[in-house]
Amino acid sequence: MKKRLLLFVVFTMALLLSACSLADLPFLNKINVKNSTYNKTNFEFYVEKVLLSKGYQNTEPRVELVSKLDENRILIFPGLVKSSGMKVSDINIEDNIVNISIINSSYSSAELVIPQISILLTKVDKENLDKLEFNIINENYEPIKINYGIVDVLNKVQADFKISTDSYPDIDLIEKDDSILWKIDYDNIFDVDNKEIPIIDLELLVNSTSGEVVMSKKALISSLVDEGEILSADQDYGFLYSKNRIENQIATTEIWFYNFTDSSKMKVYTTLSEIITAKFRPDGLAIVFIEKNGDYSIPYIIELGDKRVTKIVLEENQMPEQVNWKTNSELSILTSFQANQSHIFVYDTKDNTLRSGLTALFNINSFSQFGDTILLSEYVEDNKNNKIKLWVQGKGLVFINSGHCPVIINENFGAYLEKNENSNGNSLHIFNLKTLKEEITISNTIKSFKLISQNEIYFTESSEGNSCYKSSILNLETKKLQSIGKINSAKSFYHKDSELVYLNLAIPYEENSPKIIFSIPKKELKRR
Known part of the structure; x- marks a missing residue:
């Protein structure tokens, strides 16, 4: 004591x-x-x-x-x-x-x-x-400590494997042979060293203790088509695209035709001006396009067989902004000739004549036509959405809804996008042209859509928390969705016969790089 x-x-x-x-x-x-x-x-x-x-x-x-x-x-x-x-x-x-x-x-x-x-x-x-x-x-466990976190691992993988991506891979941690491994799965990423097959899938296993890559598997899933920007596509023929070139310090723009039948490419036209639109004639034997130089624009027709060029002459104060084929011999041309006024003319290619179609006391910024029925978008300043209106000859204009990108699908249905006020996405609306009743709505995340038949729509939508996109097909008869897969571009279209998805985007790892066009088989896309 x-x-x-x-x-x-x-x-x-x-x-x-x-x-x-x-x-x-x-x-x-x-x-x-x-x-x-x-x-x-x-x-x-x-x-x-x-x-x-x-x-x-x-x-x-x-x-x-x-x-x-x-x-x-x-x-x-x-x-x-x-x-x-x-x-x-x-x-x-x-x-x-x-x-x-x-x-x-x-x-x-x-x-x-x-x-x-x-x-x-x-x-x-x-x-x-x-x-x-x-x-x-x-009380009854100890947290597991790892030496290499996922951020460090991904940085090392991108540097060692020379890949480029804006999207986040699928990641998991697994146990194998008393080791804890990072399981990493990249979809649709760029292989920096491979220009001919630019898009790949990459799977890896990385030891979380040592940082060592214990397994890697690269899948070559894409094929390069060409450089350029897609202007339009048709399921029956192919797609039209533009290419910009500089030779001897002279800048030119070319229109090219990619043929679905034999995968061939053909240069159609060369100009010093800008090409703002190009579309196939219904029979696929000719195209119409608008050439723009400053504030001045001119529509032309080119026959694909002999490459013969026809200039469409309008009045001096009529500037064409959009042109659509109405039939094999008729074109509908949208012009703005005064402030807050638009006019849709019908041009007859047989006799080179113009006739009046629709005059509107507002600015039309886009339209779609089926026969004598026109679905149009009225421009609304300082607004995310415009006004979608339907015009039927003899019945006048009817307001449908707020939106943009109007398209007539067939004689029964029309479609348009509506921008969401609080996001960058859109809702896709499909309605009955006769009753004006809305039939189908796909909400919130749509980025773009295209017709692939008179009963099917191909569309892309953003993927939450990722820069990838999801692509799907909507069947109007069954009202069912078919998933096509994950892609890395909002600008794409699907060719049904070949089951190929064509994508168009700029190479992200090259500054000021031109856009490229490439294809990916549907079977190579992951549906999740």
Whole structure:
């Protein structure tokens, strides 16, 4: 007893002489007892939800305090664990330290996950919440530590394999032969060193301890068609595209025809001006296009057989903005000849004559025609959407809805896009031309759509949280959707006979690079 008393006295004197406090000693917890807000007490809490997440960006255990609308929550991330479920067994406070006790369940179905636990706190002094510290007590598990996080791994993969992508790969953590491996799956990415087959899929396994790539598998899924920008496409014939060239310091624009039948390419026309549109005649034997030079534009017709060019002469104050084939021998030409006035003329290619079609006391910025029925878009300044209107000869104009990109599908149905006010996406609306009743609506994420038959629409939509796009086909008769797959461009179209998806985009890793056109077989696209 005397020895113990002597030791205590010596210990106390040492503290006084060294001017140290108990909190400064390395073997004691550093807790400010005098300023403690809470004594040892139990919390009242409610576990709102437990998620087993595979978002592996941060694998370290942590706790976040969230206060919103007079409610206080703690978000608990226990770290990387093999789990099939988690339970919060207790929460208590001792001297401003919130101790959170967690029990892990690990059955045969358990996977490597980052659990996320949301807990609503009740009867807590809000003024002192910011002073609290949090401590996770792992009752029956230890968080798994890895040396190479996913951000470092992806940076190394992109550098070593010379790939370029704006999208995030599918990622998983798996166990194999007592090792924890990053399983990485890239879809539709650019192979920087391969210009002829620019788009690939890439699968990898990377050791999370050493950072070593233990498996890689590259799939060559694409074929380069050409440089250029697609102007229009027709399921029966092919597509028209433009190419910009500079030779001897002279800039030219060329129109090219890609033939679906034999995959051949043919240069159709060369000009010093800009080409703003080009479309096939219904029989596929000729095209019409508009050539623009500054504020002046001229429509032309070219016979694809002998490449004979016919200039369409309009009155001097009539500037063509859009041209559509009405029949094999007639064109509908949209012109704006005065402020807030538009006119659609009908041009007869047999005798080179113009006749009046539709005059509107507003600006038409696009239209689609089927026989004598016209679906048009009236320009609305400072608005995301224009006014969609239907014109039937002898019946006048009828307002349909707000939107843009009007298209007549067949004699029964019309379609248009409606921009969402709070996002970059669109809703696709399909309505009955006779009853004006809306038949089908696909909401929120549509980027573009194209007709591939009189009963089918091919469309692309954005993929949430990713820069990839999803492509699908809508059948108007069955009203069923068919998934085509994931692609990396909103500008694309699908050729049914060959089951090829054609995409058009600029190479992301080359500054000021021209757009390229390439194809991917439908069977190579992943449908998820």
